[in-house]
Amino acid sequence: MEKNARKQSGEERRREIIRILSSSKSPVSGSSLARTLGVSRQVIVTDIALIRARRDDIVSTSAGYTIPARTEGARKIFKVAHTDDQILDELSSIVERGGRVLDVFIQHKVYGTISAPLNIASKRDVENFLSDLRSGVSTPLKNITGNFHYHTVEARNEKALSEIEDVLRQKGYLIESKDSEAVYEAKDYAQV
Template sequence: MTNMREFKKERLRSILKILERSKEPVSGSKLAEELGVSRQIIVQDIAYLRSQGYSIIATPRGYVLSEGKAKVSKLVAVKHEPEDIKEELLCIVRNGGRVLDVIVEHPVYGEIRGIIDVSTEEDVLKFISLMEMTKTEPLLKLSGGVHLHTIEAPDEETMRKILKELNEKGFLIEEV
């Protein structure tokens, strides 16, 4: 039993090290392969690490350890058409921001949140391409274009630039 506990502790430390070193999201399958366990074990380990206070975000491309790089985080309300998603996201990342999520309010289900996690132009293009390839309807269609984003930036000045451009483009409703 002690050997199993030690093995699990070492595996948990290894997961954290892999996530800390990676500049990109790491898939559960890749973690499982590297550590010689099933993907289900990785899912359980990630849940345990979260319960211990580690901020691990699950994105469509894999897990990311949030290290608190961003010093400023804001929830902003925006509205636009589906064809403006790319322009909106590029506006944010080109100004130095990161879009963590999208949140819409649904009349039956209440709040629905989707992880976006884009911080570069390449991330945005991959996100848009994935939506197009899978023929996925954007969440904003559920709410007439109105939605929220959690945006991170390295400092207040960067956040001001992002909000100013969102406002100039007519996307910004208000900061929440």
């Protein structure tokens, strides 16, 4: 019986973590969550992992954890390709038209889908992302698949997404499918 009580307190703590992250306008550090909830930082790390097993909207940033606000906007997945030197232009083209780049992912023939959250919505976010890449710690996922990759992009409405699609097409970044559709549903991803 005592084991169930501990499990319940863990569930309550995880619900409180979700509430804190959902209501915060900025990322909340693991240390801050630990202090607020009276547990160790390692307990918070474990709780975040358990929460992520049930939901995928928690984003880890260098400043802490966040749950981006849901918008009533529209969302599309674009298949794109470009060089490393064109990352700035591609991401800037999206955010300048009101888009938020939620993630980047590739389809690997052996490993399947490999993805990473980005949550890039401003020029500053683009600059920070490029700074991280330039640090040399890692390289873009697109380099694994000969520059081909996907972005889930969110915008306030379909018109804004259409403008983003048009500029990506004009700049030669957008990869059109055989039937001229520029967006792919998750179940239809082509293997690169």
